Amino acid sequence: MTRTKIPTTAAPAPTTARTTRAASKAKAMPPSTTLTTTTRSRKPLASRANAEASAPKPRKKAAKQAVTTSDDREPIMAYLRIRPHLKSEPSTSQPYLAHLSDSAVKMTDPSLSDPSSSRFRTSTIAPSGSSSVYTFSHVFPPETIQSDFFVKTTLPVVSDVLGGQNALLFTYGVTNSGKTYTVQGGSEPGTAGILPRTLDVIFNSIENLHGDGKFRPVRLNGVEPADPADSLPPRAEPPPELASIFSLDSEDSALNDVDPTSLTLDRNYEYTVWLSYAELYNEKMYDLLDSVSSSGASGSSRTTPHPTSLMRKALALRSSPSTDGSDTPGKYIASLSHHRIRTAAEAKSLLKLGQGYRRVFGTLANAVSSRSHAIVTIKILRTHRAERDNITAVQVSRLTLVDLAGSERTKLTGTSGDRLKEAGSINKSLMVLGQCMEALRNNQRRVASSLAREVTEDTRVDTREIKRRLSVVPFRHSRLTEVLMDYFTGDGGRTVMIVNVNPYDTGYDENAHVMRFAALAKEVYVSPTQAAVQRFPGSIFNAMKPESSTAVPAKKIGGRTTRKVTVETATGPGRKPSEAILEVVEEDAEENAAAREEEDEEPINPLVDALFDEVERLRLQLFECELKCAIIEADTREEVMQEMEERMHQMERVHARRLMSEVERNEMKTDAKIDFLHHSGLFGSPMKSPAKAHHNFTPVAESDEDQASHHSEYETAGQEENEDDEEWAPDSPSLRTKRTKALEQKKAVNPGEMDIDDDDDDDDDLLLKKAKPKRKLGVKHVVTEAEMARTAYTVEKAGSSNVRRLTGRQ
Numbered sequence: 029m030t031r032t033k034i035p036t037t038a039a040p041a042p043t044t045a046r047t048t049r050a051a052s053k054a055k056a057m058p059p060s061t062t063l064t065t066t067t068r069s070r071k072p073l074a075s076r077a078n079a080e081a082s083a084p085k086p087r088k089k090a091a092k093q094a095v096t097t098s099d100d101r102e103p104i105m106a107y108l109r110i111r112p113h114l115k116s117e118p119s120t121s122q123p124y125l126a127h128l129s130d131s132a133v134k135m136t137d138p139s140l141s142d143p144s145s146s147r148f149r150t151s152t153i154a155p156s157g158s159s160s161v162y163t164f165s166h167v168f169p170p171e172t173i174q175s176d177f178f179v180k181t182t183l184p185v186v187s188d189v190l191g192g193q194n195a196l197l198f199t200y201g202v203t204n205s206g207k208t209y210t211v212q213g214g215s216e217p218g219t220a221g222i223l224p225r226t227l228d229v230i231f232n233s234i235e236n237l238h239g240d241g242k243f244r245p246v247r248l249n250g251v252e253p254a255d256p257a258d259s260l261p262p263r264a265e266p267p268p269e270l271a272s273i274f275s276l277d278s279e280d281s282a283l284n285d286v287d288p289t290s291l292t293l294d295r296n297y298e299y300t301v302w303l304s305y306a307e308l309y310n311e312k313m314y315d316l317l318d319s320v321s322s323s324g325a326s327g328s329s330r331t332t333p334h335p336t337s338l339m340r341k342a343l344a345l346r347s348s349p350s351t352d353g354s355d356t357p358g359k360y361i362a363s364l365s366h367h368r369i370r371t372a373a374e375a376k377s378l379l380k381l382g383q384g385y386r387r388v389f390g391t392l393a394n395a396v397s398s399r400s401h402a403i404v405t406i407k408i409l410r411t412h413r414a415e416r417d418n419i420t421a422v423q424v425s426r427l428t429l430v431d432l433a434g435s436e437r438t439k440l441t442g443t444s445g446d447r448l449k450e451a452g453s454i455n456k457s458l459m460v461l462g463q464c465m466e467a468l469r470n471n472q473r474r475v476a477s478s479l480a481r482e483v484t485e486d487t488r489v490d491t492r493e494i495k496r497r498l499s500v501v502p503f504r505h506s507r508l509t510e511v512l513m514d515y516f517t518g519d520g521g522r523t524v525m526i527v528n529v530n531p532y533d534t535g536y537d538e539n540a541h542v543m544r545f546a547a548l549a550k551e552v553y554v555s556p557t558q559a560a561v562q563r564f565p566g567s568i569f570n571a572m573k574p575e576s577s578t579a580v581p582a583k584k585i586g587g588r589t590t591r592k593v594t595v596e597t598a599t600g601p602g603r604k605p606s607e608a609i610l611e612v613v614e615e616d617a618e619e620n621a622a623a624r625e626e627e628d629e630e631p632i633n634p635l636v637d638a639l640f641d642e643v644e645r646l647r648l649q650l651f652e653c654e655l656k657c658a659i660i661e662a663d664t665r666e667e668v669m670q671e672m673e674e675r676m677h678q679m680e681r682v683h684a685r686r687l688m689s690e691v692e693r694n695e696m697k698t699d700a701k702i703d704f705l706h707h708s709g710l711f712g713s714p715m716k717s718p719a720k721a722h723h724n725f726t727p728v729a730e731s732d733e734d735q736a737s738h739h740s741e742y743e744t745a746g747q748e749e750n751e752d753d754e755e756w757a758p759d760s761p762s763l764r765t766k767r768t769k770a771l772e773q774k775k776a777v778n779p780g781e782m783d784i785d786d787d788d789d790d791d792d793d794l795l796l797k798k799a800k801p802k803r804k805l806g807v808k809h810v811v812t813e814a815e816m817a818r819t820a821y822t823v824e825k826a827g828s829s830n831v832r833r834l835t836g837r838q
């Protein structure tokens with residue numbers, strides 16, 4: 029195995045930790061400015077965290093001098109990863125995301141090019157424009173391989189953590205966009221995700237630098253003496269009944285997929301690595317490595333249902349005490365188990381076990397994809413070799429990796445009932461995360477503009493005035509933001525956001541929201557240089573009780589949710605299907621809410637809290653209404669389209685029939701006229717006697733057979749057309765008979781005079797009359813060849829002009 033040696037950042041001197049913290053606090057301000065603070069006032073309400081994150085604490089004097097340029101602050105790093113189109117998925121149209129450059133993408137609303145397409149749209153909110161350009165720290169095209177992605181996004185972070193800093197890395201994106209693939213990886217060799225690679229790099233780097241594990245991490249940043257038994261993983265395999273139900277396969281190729289990268293570390297230090305794995309499901313925090321207890325399967329037959337009881341407790345969040353050597357307003361998950369790991373393979377097995385439990389509970393909840401946020405925390409305890417027995421010299425750094433659940437597409441997944449509630453919880457936590465980002469960014473901007481005014485106008489700005497204008501950052505309105513808040517308040521360390529997007533078949537609107545979130549997040553500034561190195565003064569440490577003795581409630585806690593679920597076991601070829609009845613007991617986390625409130629240093633304002641709850645409730649309602657509207661809109665559009673299409677077809681058929689009958693009628697009329705002229709002897713031969721002329725005229729009124737055939741034709745056409753059509757059909761049999769009768773009467777009254785043309789009110793005949801003056805029968809007249817040709821041309825022209833008039837063509 030070849031290893032790449034990469035030098036890591038130099039370890040910060042432990043003695044500077046406090047100074048750096050203070051400086052970092054001041055750095056949680058707008059880009060390029062910072063303000064040194066010396067005092068810490070207590071903040072009212074829930075805004076304390078916000079104020080600490082964003083508000084400057086200017087000294088009353090020399091505020092101007094305190095404003096200095098800072099180059100060590102950076103915005104949240106935002107990386108975009110575009111998911112490739114999978115062969116297993118149906119081929120779709122072009123992606124709506126175009127890769128412009130290494131840092132920019134263009135998103136084009138597909139409904140603009142294909143208005144009938146509804147698969148992309150789930151919202152009735154109009155898009156802001158036809159296309160938008162979004163910029164990121166780096167954009168990774170679909171063909172990016174896992175190792176390249178890891179080196180560019182995560183390796184620097186791992187280096188920081190080994191160097192004594194904290195870091196947060198989280199993935200954000202809609203369902204099916206590739207978040208889990210990015211974090212955990214695929215099943216093919218070489219497709220390990222950033223989490224297993226991180227473990228590989230850590231253990232490659234600390235080879236021969238392992239500490240003896242005398243101390244273990246506790247709370248957010250604390251340490252305590254380790255119990256020798258605690259330092260071993262609790263169990264390497266899941267309970268047998270769960271393994272049989274869900275076929276957890278230990279022969280996973282992902283476990284053997286090892287990243288060879290190694291970082292160069294300071295060899296004066298010894299390291300121990302600790303792992304915890306929690307999930308946030310329905311706004312409740314669970315320990316995935318220590319929260320499932322199983323009473324063994326009682327049934328002996330595989331075909332008969334056997335009861336299994338699964339119990340897990342929701343864990344509370346508590347404020348990190350300042351005695352842990354940090355005044356970071358952070359929260360930690362009380363009673364979350366930390367497991368010491370010695371090899372990367374051990375860590376991967378533990379994670380696999382946790383994923384198995386996550387999958388178990390996810391399956392019990394009928395989830396088809398990750399419906400919970402997974403939080404993996406790797407803590408590294410570093411001790412100088414010269415002080416390996418001194419607990420006060422232990423430094424703690426942590427890397428938190430969060431695989432966020434995708435936002436639910438209610439329209440496309442038909443979410444309802446419990447699923448809607450679950451989706452509501454996910455959306456709530458993601459929404460609050462977005463709100464926090466927005467509030468932090470706005471606060472930082474306000475502070476920046478106030479300080480800029482102070483510098484340019486050389487006037488002192490009232491600090492209280494600045495604080496008043498800062499908005500509350502609602503960290504406490506979701507467990508997710510609560511547990512991550514110390515990263516966003518400026519003290520946490522480097523924060524990396526990975527945005528996953530599937531530009532093929534997921535909701536355009538949802539992806540547009542994700543992009544907007546990313547755009548917002550990368551404008552929030554954090555302090556990557558803040559060393560989370562902790563040194564504990566002996567007096568402080570001795571005054572503290574171990575977390576395990578205070579945090580773990582010994583008594584049985586009420587308020588549990590118990591439900592029975594029937595699960596069909598995994599079946600394979602030759603295996604009979606079997607069922608298992610699982611009793612799932614979930615302790616209600618609300619039980620601990622009172623204790624949680626007690627722990628908070630200051631009570632929250634109930635009015636503000638209630639207002640926030642109301643805002644969240646209304647937003648959720650708005651979201652649901654939008655989805656309902658989208659569904660109704662889509663259905664209505666489809667109905668209207670179908671109706672319109674049907675009408676258009678009908679009109680097309682009617683017009684086609686009209687046109688045909690008109691053309692036929694004109695042809696017949698023209699033929700009849702020419703025949704009439706022939707029979708009346710006007711073409712080419714002298715006019716015969718009037719009696720003969722009359723005799724010759726008669727056949728023009730068609731034979732009975734012809735009349736019958738015409739009659740049936742018109743009847744058929746008449747059935748299909750409007751009644752009006754019959755009126756203006758001048759050659760209808762009835763009209764023809766009338767005309768013949770009138771002609772005969774006229775002849776009887778005045779046999780010497782008879783018009784050749786009797787259809788005076790017809791346009792065509794008018795034209796014909798113009799071309800050919802009336803002639804009296806009995807007058808000897810020879811029609812010349814030129815006259816005949818002119819007449820034929822005029823008749824033809826009249827017929828085609830009629831056709832043009834009907835079809836509307838020129």
Ligand SMILES: Nc1ncnc2c1ncn2[C@@H]1O[C@H](COP(=O)(O)OP(=O)(O)OP(=O)(O)O)[C@@H](O)[C@H]1O
Nearest residue numbers: 111112202203204205206207208209397398433434
């Ligand atoms: N970069 C990639 N290369 C190849 N396949 C990928 C890639 N990203 C994702 N996939 C595949 O796409 C599918 C969905 O990915 P994944 O499960 O990671 O999505 P997700 O965002 O975690 O979804 P959910 O939030 O519902 O859990 C999986 O089959 C995964 O293997």
